[in-house]
Amino acid sequence: MAKTITADDIRQSVADNDVRFLRLAFTDINGTSKAVEVPNSQLEKVLSNDIRFDGSSIDGFVRLEESDMVLYPDFSTWAVLPWTDSQGGKIGRLICSVHTTDGKPFAGDPRNNLKRVVEEMKTMGFSAFDIGFEAEFHLLKLDENGDWTTQVPDHASYFDMTSNDESASCRREIVETLESIGFEVEAAHHEVGDGQQEIDFKFDDALTTADRVQTFKMVVREVARKHNLFATFMAKPLQGQAGNGMHTNMSLFKDGKNAFYDKNNEYHLSNTALYFLNGILTHARAITAIGNPTVNSYKRLIPGFEAPVYISWASKNRSPMIRIPSAEEINTRLEMRSADPTANPYLLLAACLTAGLDGIKKQEMPMDPITSNLFEMSEEKREELGIKPLPATLHSALKAFKADKLIQDALGDHLSSSFISSKELEWAQYTQTVSDWERNKYMGY
Known part of the structure; x- marks a missing residue:
């Protein structure tokens, strides 16, 4: 079963490993991995489900007029990737589920759908x-x-x-x-x-x-x-x-x-x-x-x-x-x-x-x-x-x-x-x- 990782665990890991960027990963309808990457200055927004992206450009997501999506990271998926950015800083990764702006799980997210089943x-x-x-x-x-x-x-x-x-x-x-x-x-x-x-x-x-x-x-x-x-x-x-x-x-x-x-x-x-x-x-x-x-x-x-x-x-x-x-x-x-x-x-x-x-x-x-x-x-x-x-x-x-x-x-x-x-x-x-x-x-x- 998934291990328990808290927001404080992630904060500590970011500090201990010199994590400079956070990769927020999700999956489209075709099984292609997608990601939004943010600097570590946005860590608190990541941990509080406050990172948004335009879903209209993702295959199988939504129409242009209803494009705002929100990423909800699953803390249990936290990992410090074993490669660095150009300045030698590490990249942290969280797998996310996609939600609508009112906080509801987005029905077009394959990960949400598996959780439902x-x-x-x-x-x-x-x-x-x-x-x-x-x-x-x-x-x-x-x-x-x-x-x-x-x-x-x-x-x-x-x-x-x-x-x-x-x-x-x-x-x-x-x-x-x-x-x-x-x-x-x-x-x-x-x-x-x-x-x-x-x-x-x-x-x-x-x-x-x-x-x-x-x-x-x-x-x-x-x-x-x-x-x-x-x-x-x-x-x-x-x-x-x-x-x-x-x-x-x-x-x-x-x-x-x-x-x-x-x-x-x-x-x-x-x-x-x-x-x-x-x-x-x-x-x-x-x-x-x-x-x-x-x-x-x-x-x-x-x-x-x-x-x-x-x-x-x-x-x-x-x-x-x-x-x-x-x-x-x-x-x-x-x-x-x-x-x-x-x-x-x-x-x-x-x-x-x-x-x-x-x-x-x-x-x-x-x-x-x-x-x-x-x-x-x-x-x-x-x-x-x-x-x-x-x-x-x-x-x-x-x-x-x-x-x-x-x-x-x-x-x-x-x-x-x-x-x-x-x-x-x-x-x-x-x-x-x-x-x-x-x-x-x-x-x-």
Whole structure:
């Protein structure tokens, strides 16, 4: 759970660490981290929720005529960042929720929305929605102008033991940097693709973990630059290579115990876990729009690269959408393998939690688990088993989202409307783009 930090603790930390600037971070509809930065002379205004900004320029926020927004910092997120300004002073960071000028939580803030859904969960008697994200990323070389290229710094593969190549050195510094600001890093290793990395940090409640994945992305990008590398969380940055996933490990807690665990059931999954699982599977196509929110996301969700393509679940089998890892009681969980790290973590968790809780309310069991490789199964066999595909394009996923009232409710009216508008625009821009592949294929016609 989040540690308790007071306003006096922050004042003392600012003085002790020579913090000269305060970075007030929040997240837009697309999951992009935004920030207002103020000098330390404004510390008291920060601590009293008195920093305003123009929300009309932020994607998915508000119209020009109602643009004033106020930042409410969450003191538990205070961190002194491990880099300095040009004068050697430190930068302090607080993650904020966005409020309107009358003090009400702004409905268009993804972080506020997740807090709302978590409170609904608590009315059902659950105390925590614990989450572990596994956000993969690629390291790419920079050119002489400091721009990204598609050249990779290594050609290692899954769990390859490297010592002093550019990727390994960068990965170690990322881990050290994360630990210096309070992360508990559990593992770091090379992934399947050239230049592809994974760093896993400890599970925590949904809001804390969503905050941390945003901080994680910031640290990865900053440290990569120091190594003359570019870090990307794009779902499929390199053709023919493995894409970047963000496996989402989920469990519910009640009365201090893991509500997903039952030692007497198969896979040690409780009925609560199975009902929750069925809720996710039932709303999987709409959730995919949120968990895989870019045109490029669907170039990862194809057979042959371990990313799931079909709505199903299994224990040891890694081809379905949801896997049940072997674990002791406290770590019993569902691992959703479909999402990628371009997803807005606050929206993704709100959608998954809402779908799962709806499954618990309805108390319906999921389909039977899959024991064979779905990629080798015939289409007829999949139809016989009732296994449906995930959406193959952003356009199809968005149609599923627009048809699913429950998942729209998970985001609320404001965020749902903003999300649909943003993704429809993205799809329209994509369909009007002529690629090099098309020119090479069709120019001679």
